[in-house]
Ligand SMILES: Cc1cc2nc3c(=O)[nH]c(=O)nc-3n(C[C@H](O)[C@H](O)[C@H](O)COP(=O)(O)OP(=O)(O)OC[C@H]3O[C@@H](n4cnc5c(N)ncnc54)[C@H](O)[C@@H]3O)c2cc1C
Ligand code: SF4
Ligand code: SF4
Ligand code: SF4
């Protein structure tokens with residue numbers, strides 16, 4: 001099997017960075033206790049031990065992005081209207097890229113050091129956004145980024161108390177969404193290609209051969225899903241349960257924004273002067289009051305309990321019903337980072353026992 | 355989903371709306387206006403088709419984009435109509451538009467009524483207020499295919515007499531001999 | 542914790558619910574809880590992992606009779622909320638707890654893994670078997686602790702600290718670890734520093750949601766589309782802008798509880814901004830938010846004669 005010594009990882013990253021932008025788990029300057037997927041540059045030291053606080057989903061769905069530009073003025077003349085090319089359509093040019101990913105959609109990108117849960121989350125999102133034109137919700141920007149993404153996954157030989165990916169069939173051994181998988185072993189990593197794109201990387205002139213066996217992978221906590229999907233529908237109106245279960249929640253956007261599978265967005269116009277503007281979309285989250293506030297002033301999810309119920313219901317009941325897969329891969333980020341220590345598993349188990 | 359037509363939207367650019375021109379503005383009630391629109395791209399307008407009950411997204415660039423039912427029937431090929439109640443930012447901007455002004459539209463979207471399953475049966479359509487918009491499209495579709503259905507009844511309610519939308523249509527429905535039209539107001 | 546449990550039970554005879562902490566069995570650290578019945582109160586704990594400022598819940602529960610377990614710093618928020626009429630003194634039973642400084646649990650988890658066993662020996666700390674100086678993992682706000690005993694309370698549990706927690710814990714009143722570095726930077730470099738920091742912001746608004754004083758919340762202008770004060774994009778420019786809005790809205794109101802920085806998932810040193818402003822407010826007006834129920838917050842007090850024309854005729 002192919003092998004790479006730990007000390008040669010920077011060389012591998014260097015090779016990958018020749019043809020693509022490489023994103024890897026890095027410690028931001030002046031913030032030693034933070035680990036995020038950030039653009040890798042020569043000299044930057046990747047951390048392949050700890051877990052990142054925010055998922056790499058922005059590589060396929062940036063925090064915000066312009067969709068197209070326009071020129072129009074209600075105040076002056078409503079007869080003049082120009083609508084710029086759609087962004088993300090190959091060859092269309094379109095508005096400039098300001099999405100924080102730093103590259104136009106469709107630019108070759110390598111995600112290095114994703115975990116199995118992160119890689120698998122991409123396939124969970126594919127079910128919604130579609131990989132082929134006209135498929136599912138047909139999002140060309142997502143598709144362009146997804147097609148240009150190579151995922152080098154880091155297999156988990158250890159986990160922490162927040163991980164629960166073993167709740168799904170393959171757990172840390174899942175290869176879904178990965179192109180190449182690195183397995184930590186004595187002195188370095190064994191490499192296994194999962195897709196053609198991954199196999200192609202194994203041709204690079206950096207790998208050694210090794211006889212070492214594949215390591216044993218981590219075994220995480222398991223949430224028994226069973227018939228939870230229907231159970232959640234049954235207890236939909238059980239507000240007593242939802243209120244008690246979410247008492248400590250403060251209704252921020254961390255759990256949804258950090259989550260690799262949450263995909264909600266808002267579309268709005270930003271003016272750049274009096275005539276010119278851009279239509280943008282940004283992440284949005286069902287934990288926010290404004291997410292469901294209707295124009296009449298009515299809000300169907302007025303309290304935190306209503307909103308958290310939607311978060312759970314969408315992930316573990318409605319999405320499985322509509323797309324055939326849970327909208328969660330057990331990465332544990334929402335548990336590790338929740339400012340008030342609300343553990344989604346407690347709510348799921350509580351619902352199961354209700 | 356593949357059964358729902360999307361002829362107004364280019365598969366490659368589903369998020370970008372197409373420019374359209376306001377042909378006519380009808381003041382329906384103190385807070386509802388109907389806009390009749392046509393895509394600027396003539397070939398697009400010719401191929402544009404939708405099913406009764408589908409919606410569109412109407413943009414006033416700078417203000418934003420909002421969802422409205424297409425209130426005209428699929429058989430109406432000259433224009434498509436949105437009926438808009440003034441409530442917030444986008445709808446207020448829409449209410450300021452006049453004939454000749456330009457906007458942008460993404461349509462059609464969303465679902466339709468299972469009108470094929472209803473064939474041969476008596477149909478009662480019940481609607482109220484601005485909720486009448488998609489039902490206008492539906493009812494006109496049923497009228498267009500009058501022979502396929504049994505009795506047609508339309509029950510339409512509004513808060514007060516001045517909130518009744520589509521007065522011209524109402525008069526015609528009232529006068530029509532083969533449909534049963536009932537209106538009611540709350541106060 | 543017999544004392545705390547008994548006190549909560551006693552308080553429950555008089556109020557609808559008590560805000561406090563329970564131990565999360567999965568991690569062994571404290572998590573916020575609401576006690577509605579005496580039976581539930583059995584699970585109440587207080588220890589050095591009780592980092593959260595429970596006063597954040599008061600505005601949403603306004604109008605109900607409540608009990609709240611409060612450390613010295615939390616009580617400052619309670620005071621400020623009462624001054625701003627977001628909580629009524631008569632509706633509240635404050636259960637003060639003697640605090641001997643608390644731990645930065647997030648920092649511990651991020652270094653040693655979520656759920657690592659934390660054994661706080663009082664003078665040293667054992668983390669997953671490794672022993673280290675406790676001071677390294679003290680919540681930063683405890684280094685600048687003003688008063689470990691709550692200023693207002695109806696009942697008190699535990700040992701009185703008799704001063705700032707920093708003194709008992711061996712910590713020191715010290716500025717933010719980054720502030721000296723920042724002082725040395727030229728203005729342009731400082732701007733670059735903040736741009737870099739805010740480029741990580743994901744606009745999750747956790748900083749706002751955990752802040753007891755950011756009680757506009759659902760209608761906060763950092764987020765509303767109507768009115769469209771702040772742009773909706775997620776980028777360094779907008780994030781810096783909205784944080785400046787937040788900071789300035791907290792002028793003379795921030796009690797320095799450190800919750801925003803603690804909650805920020807991407808490690809932006811938000812307390813650098815708050816500290817700086819709090820210092821300026823103290824220099825200018827001699828006011829520290831949360832000091833006293835009788836104090837008059839400078840940004841909410843305006844007397845024409847004095848403020849506009851000065852004292853002299
Ligand atoms: C499938 C579907 C079909 C629909 N069909 C129709 C239809 O056929 N006809 C129709 O009329 N409507 C229809 N609607 C409703 C329509 O989409 C909304 O009325 C519209 O989106 C409102 O947009 P807005 O920008 O005007 O409101 P917004 O400005 O987006 O309002 C957003 C929020 O801001 C608040 N707000 C708005 N303006 C102000 C202000 N000036 N000051 C303070 N707060 C304010 C509102 O309370 C609201 O909560 C439909 C909706 C759906 C989902
Ligand atoms: S569960 Fe935690 S992270 Fe999620 S909204 Fe509530 S407080 Fe925020
Ligand atoms: S819901 Fe939580 S555990 Fe599941 S994928 Fe999202 S962040 Fe990870
Ligand atoms: S859980 Fe909420 S934010 Fe996440 S995808 Fe579902 S609706 Fe959107």
Ligand code: SF4
Nearest residue numbers: 755757758761787790
């Ligand atoms: S930032 Fe300002 S508007 Fe927003 S919640 Fe805080 S105080 Fe209110």
Ligand code: SF4
Nearest residue numbers: 742743745746748805
């Ligand atoms: S908590 Fe941090 S990441 Fe979230 S909005 Fe505040 S500054 Fe940004």
